[in-house]
Amino acid sequence: MAYATGMTLASRSILPICSRSLSSPLRVASLLVFTEISSSTFFRRVQVPHFYSTSTTPLFSSAKCSVQSTSSPETVSQAVSRPNVVDILEERGLLESITSNNLRSACSDPKVTPLRVYCGFDPTAESLHLGNLLGIIVLSWFQRCGHQAVGLIGGATGRVGDPSGKSLERPELDADTLEKNIAGIKKIIIKILGSNPSSSSSYMILNNYDWWKDMTMLEFLNKVGRFARVGTMMAKESVKKRLESEQGMSYTEFTYQLLQAYDFLHLFKNEGINVQIGGSDQWGNITAGTDLIRKILQTEEAAYGLTFPLLLKNDGTKFGKSEDGAIWLSPSMLSPYKFYQYFFSVPDVDVIRFLKTLTFLSLDDIKILEDQMSKPGYVPNTAQIKLAEEVTRFVHGEEGLKEAIKATEALRPGAETKLDWNLIERIAEDIPSCSLSIDRVSGSSIVDLSVSAGLFESKSAARRMLKQGGFYMNNERVDDENKRVEEEDIVEGKGLVLSAGKKNKVVVRIS
Ligand SMILES: Nc1ncnc2c1ncn2[C@@H]1O[C@H](COP(=O)(O)OP(=O)(O)OP(=O)(O)O)[C@@H](O)[C@H]1O
Numbered sequence: 001m002a003y004a005t006g007m008t009l010a011s012r013s014i015l016p017i018c019s020r021s022l023s024s025p026l027r028v029a030s031l032l033v034f035t036e037i038s039s040s041t042f043f044r045r046v047q048v049p050h051f052y053s054t055s056t057t058p059l060f061s062s063a064k065c066s067v068q069s070t071s072s073p074e075t076v077s078q079a080v081s082r083p084n085v086v087d088i089l090e091e092r093g094l095l096e097s098i099t100s101n102n103l104r105s106a107c108s109d110p111k112v113t114p115l116r117v118y119c120g121f122d123p124t125a126e127s128l129h130l131g132n133l134l135g136i137i138v139l140s141w142f143q144r145c146g147h148q149a150v151g152l153i154g155g156a157t158g159r160v161g162d163p164s165g166k167s168l169e170r171p172e173l174d175a176d177t178l179e180k181n182i183a184g185i186k187k188i189i190i191k192i193l194g195s196n197p198s199s200s201s202s203y204m205i206l207n208n209y210d211w212w213k214d215m216t217m218l219e220f221l222n223k224v225g226r227f228a229r230v231g232t233m234m235a236k237e238s239v240k241k242r243l244e245s246e247q248g249m250s251y252t253e254f255t256y257q258l259l260q261a262y263d264f265l266h267l268f269k270n271e272g273i274n275v276q277i278g279g280s281d282q283w284g285n286i287t288a289g290t291d292l293i294r295k296i297l298q299t300e301e302a303a304y305g306l307t308f309p310l311l312l313k314n315d316g317t318k319f320g321k322s323e324d325g326a327i328w329l330s331p332s333m334l335s336p337y338k339f340y341q342y343f344f345s346v347p348d349v350d351v352i353r354f355l356k357t358l359t360f361l362s363l364d365d366i367k368i369l370e371d372q373m374s375k376p377g378y379v380p381n382t383a384q385i386k387l388a389e390e391v392t393r394f395v396h397g398e399e400g401l402k403e404a405i406k407a408t409e410a411l412r413p414g415a416e417t418k419l420d421w422n423l424i425e426r427i428a429e430d431i432p433s434c435s436l437s438i439d440r441v442s443g444s445s446i447v448d449l450s451v452s453a454g455l456f457e458s459k460s461a462a463r464r465m466l467k468q469g470g471f472y473m474n475n476e477r478v479d480d481e482n483k484r485v486e487e488e489d490i491v492e493g494k495g496l497v498l499s500a501g502k503k504n505k506v507v508v509r510i511s
């Protein structure tokens with residue numbers, strides 16, 4: 001089916017928007033321009049089932065492409081108007097910059113095809129972390145507003161290393177580690193984006209190694225290098241900073257921005273992906289992509305970039321994988337219980353900001369919580385509990401949230417939850433534990449046991465806590481310092497939990 005930018009509206013009554021034949025840059029470009037200006041023809045939203053792939057096959061083409069042509073104003077007015085996702089992101093503190101304000105109109109105009117939005121993640125660890133979650137949240141906002149989300153895993157770019165925001169060159173990763181990391185990240189994205197409650201949501205996952213693996217150096221220089229200006233590349237923040245440093249920058253890392261730029265061009269041409277999002281440190285790489293698209297395809301504003309602010313801890317440092325104590329999204333690297341606990345313990349000064357950026361609660365509901373916080377009678381941690389519930393459910397699903405709440409409740413001193421060994425075993429993954437023979441536990445004094453288990457440094461410290469009323473065995477307060485462990489205190493004959501105050505706990509296993 002041939003068409004070009006100069007065609008008359010009448011002759012363009014039927015155009016597939018996601019055909020495999022959309023390989024020519026001009027065709028895609030003309031299509032996007034066309035959808036924005038046409039008043040007599042509009043494209044019905046393409047419903048795409050959930051899927052993922054690591055291949056270059058344009059997955060959207062597997063969906064049925066429906067196109068409607070009509071001149072009836074009634075039908076035009078039935079076109080679904082989408083909530084303005086850019087405005088929503090801005091209101092919630094999730095917007096740093098956009099490459100053009102036209103994105104605001106493009107994202108909500110019912111006459112414009114839903115956008116296809118991608119965010120890239122390099123496989124530099126087996127799991128994504130809390131900082132990366134922002135990208136998934138922004139993708140999810142696009143999904144919720146009727147657009148299509150794409151998670152890109154940088155199987156190729158991960159071998160090069162993004163210099164953005166990094167003072168040192170990233171260490172090279174071997175093939176096995178990369179494979180393991182790619183699999184881990186893919187699993188997380190599928191779990192989160194795939195469980196979006198919006199029935200009309202769609203997402204896909206791609207791996208840029210698929211289009212880079214066969215690219216030769218000569219082809220790269222010809223296809224990409226020819227259009228890149230060294231002056232512009234040198235002016236990028238990520239390059240300027242590194243050039244000033246003692247270590248300087250390798251040619252490999254200097255090329256990174258072109259790899260990401262070409263990804264966007266490739267995705268734009270082959271998958272109709274027209275928006276790239278990323279944290280503010282990605283601005284240089286994202287605009288390298290929009291510039292390349294403009295230069296090579298000679299189109300104005302067919303592709304957009306959007307960045308969100310970096311999520312910072314209250315000491316001003318960025319949440320990341322390189323920092324100590326990363327908040328990992330994978331349950332095998334941080335249990336849902338610990339994940340939940342992190343948000344449960346967020347200071348009051350941060351909780352409202354986190355509710356706005358990390359949850360999908362309405363701003364009205366957040367305002368109500370905020371107002372309650374400053375009123376007498378506010379139950380401390382109410383906002384934190386809401387935050388912990390929402391984020392844990394989004395990342396770990398309803399099951400993960402249940403597990404986290406159950407463990408939290410079980411570990412609360414004085415809790416009524418009956419401890420069973422299964423629950424204690426799960427808790428033991430998150431708190432210190434030790435193994436002692438039955439004769440060192442059964443019949444021994446609680447004070448002696450708490451010292452041998454490492455809960456206290458001395459018997460006098462244990463007695464002090466006991467007198468203050470903060471000593472618990474299996475969540476029940478112990479106030480008799482002569483108490484001895486009896487057989488029925490040992491849960492299912494397998495062990496017990498000792499706690500000192502709210503935070504210090506130890507699981508004692510019978511070896
Ligand atoms: N703290 C953060 N806040 C918001 N976005 C972040 C944060 N950290 C990373 N991102 C975003 O996540 C995406 C992927 O980043 P990347 O894979 O390089 O992880 P990284 O956090 O930069 O790695 P590292 O932890 O080694 O610094 C990028 O869009 C980046 O901007």
Ligand SMILES: N[C@@H](Cc1ccc(O)cc1)C(=O)O
Nearest residue numbers: 120121122154157162260263
């Ligand atoms: N450069 C991004 C990851 C990325 C990779 C390829 C892309 O096309 C886009 C983004 C990062 O390190 O955070």
